[in-house]
Amino acid sequence: MFERHLKAQLQQELAHSPAVALLGPRQVGKTTLALAVAQGHSSVYLDLESERDRARLAEPELLLPSLFDKLVILDEVHRAPALFPVLRGLIDQARRAGHRQGLYLLLGSASLDLLAQSGETLAGRIAYLELAPLTLLETGAAHQDSLWLRGGFPDSFTASSEARSLRWRQNFIRTYLERDIPQFGPRIAAETLRRFWTMLAHHQGGLLNVAQLARNLGVDAKTAHHYIDLLCDLLLVRRLQPWHTNLGKRLVKSPKVYVRDSGLVHALLDIANLHTLLAHPVVGASWEGWVLENLLACAPPDTQASFYRSSGGAEIDILLTLPGGSLTAIEVKRSLSPKVERGFHAACDDVKPQQRWVIYPGTESFPMAHDIEALPLASACARLQALNAQP
Incomplete structure (x- = not known):
């Protein structure tokens, strides 16, 4: 419990x-x-x-x-x-x-x-x-790698072995495809939707290109849009919208797309253990999506998440707009020695956030140049959760 x-x-x-x-x-x-x-x-x-x-x-x-x-x-x-x-x-x-x-x-x-x-x-x-899947604050920071690999569904996280956890998630996906999703609209072939869901897992954290997904799946763009909408409505997929303001710059307008639970990403890609995950091309995007979901689960209600990307290369992975309007710019790094790239500095010059964080998989917080803080995910989540207790 x-x-x-x-x-x-x-x-x-x-x-x-x-x-x-x-x-x-x-x-x-x-x-x-x-x-x-x-x-x-x-x-x-x-x-x-x-x-x-x-x-x-x-x-x-x-x-x-x-x-x-x-x-x-x-x-x-x-x-x-x-x-x-x-x-x-x-x-x-x-x-x-x-x-x-x-x-x-x-x-x-x-x-x-x-x-x-x-x-x-x-x-x-x-x-x-x-109610989101289990977060790092709910399981404890000592379980970070296990929670990332297995995802936050309690039965998956607490399974007796990695193999049992993977099997639970595979059964979960099958049940959704064959039993639950048909309740919510016209009949969709389970195998077609599984292929689509798997494509999204391969494309974790990428810009949403519905036309390309539709071509790869062999359906029209309207049908692909319907599949995306359905998975979002079932709270299984997230579209992260771009942040827009009148800066006089050419900004990316397509949303990024994430399978919301990291354990489902890994099950769809048949990633059974941490060793396989760390060698897989999706490792960075999986980590970024998992960080995003943890932050939003711990943030105050009405917190808005977006990302920032300009045609000139300025980029912020996650931009949180907190109640009251303050901005927190977040760079996500899967490295114990995180380095901030020029694009993040350029984006912060454009957006002018009140806080600048780099979230990395280490255990200690430390200051970096340009008023940036490097934070473990658990520390960042704790800061956001503390805002909920404020009157």
């Missing part, structure tokens, strides 16, 4: 909002976290993938009003989109009866149906949180 740092924020939202949606891919630990939070409440748990629980909710207007004094946890709620209009009326009814917060905790494995429905019918009544 890991202590998830999102737990405190989830408790806060339940104390102030009538409904909270906790989103995240399957097997990331949403149910475990929800039940841990529910220990402090009188609660009822309903799994909408269970025939029995769906039968109990056949007439929600009869069941749910009797539970206004309890926290009702609805798992895999995207399986019952017709429930959202009902919840709106029940929340308003509960408010009139004096129950104004902590009524419903909605768990969803995808953002597309859940956000579309709840955004339309529960506006002003619901808060959203996203």
Whole structure:
């Protein structure tokens, strides 16, 4: 059992909002976290993938009003989109009866149906949180290489061996392709989508070129766009948008694309152990994507991530815009002796960030020239997480 740092924020939202949606891919630990939070409440748990629980909710207007004094946890709620209009009326009814917060905790494995429905019918009544895979602060810095290799899904990270971990991730991918993804749209051939997902893993951290991906896959660009959108909506792929402002420079406008969990990157590329990973061409991009996901999981809510790249070679790997507008420019290096290249200095001259970090795989922080700090990933995550505690 890991202590998830999102737990405190989830408790806060339940104390102030009538409904909270906790989103995240399957097997990331949403149910475990929800039940841990529910220990402090009188609660009822309903799994909408269970025939029995769906039968109990056949007439929600009869069941749910009797539970206004309890926290009702609805798992895999995207399986019952017709429930959202009902919840709106029940929340308003509960408010009139004096129950104004902590009524419903909605768990969803995808953002597309859940956000579309709840955004339309529960506006002003619901808060959203996203549970990421395990972060370095949650597992401990001593497990850095293992967490990077295996990824942050708890069952993968805690597997008894590297082989069992890889097998778990391969089964996870197969289940998504054959069982879960068909729930969310027109039938897509599992093998076609696996090839597409694998292409993205090979292209980890690269500029998104949908036309090229479509040609390589033998489909049209519209279909490739649909595949990208679907994997992003399932919280499995991230499009990192370029940072834009009126600097009078020619800037790259295409987003970068990442498979969000490093363990899935390695499973898609059949990388079984750390030795193989360190010799693989994807090693640097995999490390960069893993750093990005850890930073965003620990950063304050509403932190925006982007990258900066100009046609003249100025580049910032990750640019975090924190609440309040301050900028942190981050260079990611997979080296114990990190060196900052000219492009980073040129980009910082353009962007003028308040902080400049180099994140590297070592264990000590130290200053570098030009007001740059070299930080271990755990230290950078701890700094960002500390901002959450500030009023």
